[in-house]
Amino acid sequence: MPRLDRRGVLAGLAALGAPAIIARGARAQARQMSIATGTTGGVYYPLGGGLANLLSRSIPGLSATVEVTGGSVANLQLLGASRAELAFTQVDAAVDAVRGNDRFKGRPVPVRAIAVLYTNRMQAVTTVASGITSIEGMKGKRVSTGAPGSATEVMAFRLIEAAGLDRDKDFRARERLSPAESTNAVKDGKLDAYFFVSGIPTSAITDLGASPGVQIQMVDHDRYIPKIVEKYGPVYFPEIIPAGTYPGQKADNRQMSVANILAVREDMPEAEVTALLKTAWEGREELGRVHAEGRNFTLAAQKTAAAGVPWHKAAEAFWTAQGAKLA
Template sequence: MPGITRRGIIAAGAGTLALPGLARAQAAQQLAIATGTTGGVYYPLGGALANYLSRDIPGMSATVEVTGGSVANLQLLGANRVGMVITQVDAAVDAVRGNDRFRGRPVPVRAIAVLYTNRMQVVTVASTGIRSMADLKGKRISTGAPGSATEVMAFRLIEGAGLDRDKDFRARERLSPAESTNAIKDGKLDAYFFVSGVPTSAITDLGATPGVQLVMIDHDEFVPRITEKYGPVYFPEVIPAGTYPGQTTPNRQMSVANVVAVREDMPAPLVTRINEVMWGHREDWARVHSAARDFKLEGQKSAAAGIPWHPAAEAFWKGQGATL
């Protein structure tokens, strides 16, 4: 993302802020927050967070980066090209351990807050005849944008359902949710995977399209098989009927938590101040997107975070009364 370099974005982990004493910062300091695609939830939440930080921390200028999602975010964090990310826990665990896309390149990522649950959504329309994961065989699907945690989770679900991602589909695209919705509308795609908070704009758009009957594929039955191999980062949940236009039945699906994360070397006073700002604006954040309603004290658990806490964040949440 050359735009980051051109604007001189400084990863906060580099220690460039005038600390201690943020109020005495000599010049504006910039912090890039890596989010996701514009059709998801990370982007609007990240944009609001950037505004809060820029307004409430003297000398801070926070900006948002549009990315493919969690994997790309963590790769940028590992390269010290952004200072903060929103990410799914499964991708963060891979990054810390140097697994999968991070093989040989572990990322020193640390959690500072647990946000909300991300839901795996397998999306299609009634005209395709798809009603189950097995029905996807031989169809044209999208498994998410390159560099997204959607892609990682989609591959694991496909595997858990007994399908081969390279052999069992007529075509497998790597589209964003907005692109996937448009492709279904145009008759060029049969189904797509997308992991996000709910509701998300791209699926709402598809469900509200005249002449289209939205169908959400159940897949919670495969969670035990997936967690047996990849660890207890996933859990079954239900998206209630009516969450999306035309969604007439509950969707039983697989979920994963989201965290806000930074590098382990971000200065402790800055981590504390960021958490103070986030927590202080939690009601404002929930008005930006309903997913932020789940940003709660009881959600600040080490098991939910999945990766180690930044020490300053751990101290902050304990000070708020969380039992990590």
Template sequence: GGGLASVLSSKVPGMSATAEVTGGSVDNLNLIGTGKPYVGFSMADAAKDAKDGEGKFANKKVDLRTLLVLYPNLMHVVTVDSTGIKSMKDLKGKRISTGAPGSATEVMAFRLLEAAGLDKDKDVKRERLSVAESVNAVKDRKIDAFFWVGGLPTAAVTDLANSPGMKIVMVDNAAEVAAMNKKYGNLYFAADIPKETYSGMGKDNKVSGVANILVVNANMTDDEAYKIVKAVFDNKLELVRTHKEYINVTLENQKQKSTPIAYHPGALKYFKEKNIKVN
């Protein structure tokens, strides 16, 4: 976010942008819903709920448009070997964190538990911690496992994996994708977290993924939307230096099927200039 704000402020004449710290996708989408000129990162599932006025957005639809499909966010279900947890089913009766309030991690964690046949209220003892708080709680043995959906690598998970006396275990969760898509629409996909990602992983981790997208209120002018998209591609190397996941932000990945939110006409104007067809 900070990297994007500095690029927009320094490279787009007449535009000043600042980065705000929020709880995550749900908070970002609510800010966009105010109609003020927010540009927000969101996961596709939370954005679809906002567009449809469902879930955490019941009775408060947000009129959204996509600027960019960014990169895949992958569901980490993380524990340590001393807990004996090896599968999603093993989470039953355990103390877990399903992510911070207002985060897309929480939205997806609830759906994943449901798809694994677990009741989020009855089958687990549930905390609502950020990824950094979750790692500390695992180290202090206050929780057994946590959910986190994000890019690779996530610094807090790297920290846990490198902690003395802790052997991290990454729980496979790709098998739940079909059930989630059947209920919530075609939002999720199976992916791998390669075993080289975090120290101590014995094998690739088969996980569920969701697209991370850059969204705005539909009221943003075509000119502003165009300039933001152009600035991202014109300054991609600078953005990659701030967050290496930006390497995955490509023109070829701009497909309407990858986002449940229609593209902004200003974004489409830029893609057309580059001969990119999103449909």
């Protein structure tokens, strides 16, 4: 794995006020970095773990660790409170954070994109036994709309609204469970369906599909996208989860997607952003081995429209130097 130029790394650490110990080994004093990811049943967490290992191994004096969180909203709140330095997030949540909308009302976060990663897919998951074949068909059922502080919850609420349902009145019960908890609840007969936004495949849904006696059903919902985009902006787009992505998935799933970004605060020193990006970009093959979605971290994906929020100055310069056509 290529390593960073040592002088560039030390300059980045010095810009943060992290002292360097120039001794025989000329080693930089350890600097802690927290990476906000998501639940253990999704993609953010394992991919974040791979990134943390890569950064810690490749940047002298840096020790990166991952935080298990509810997801994008919680990650951006941690970023805003300076309790995390690097965050995985969906673009829709990042846009809300920058604008001070929804869960960030009155508390905008100075979020800046440093990289566009892979696509997150809205997955409306149930079983054939539930009889649910549409979002409207969830009325009167027991449904989980995602963990508190997750972008799943934000996106699920928007989808439920577009389908003409009331999230507080139209379900027999509405839980706020992680994907792993949701899968267990479905297997135990305590839940009929759940929403989860992630890359594919994700372990929690794979677990459900592979469970004895369970026939998984992925609910199509792409027809609601125009209505959602009309109200919330062009951050969502249609995609297909191919049949066979999950055990027992017999048909293509037509669903709503949103891009993921790596985000930092606007005030992160430029030298550090450059060091982080250089390491992640040169180690992208390793990230692809950690999870299949890591292979979708590409130069072509680095688009201003896909990022959704402003680029950090150093990230814009980095991608331009790599030959990305950002516009």
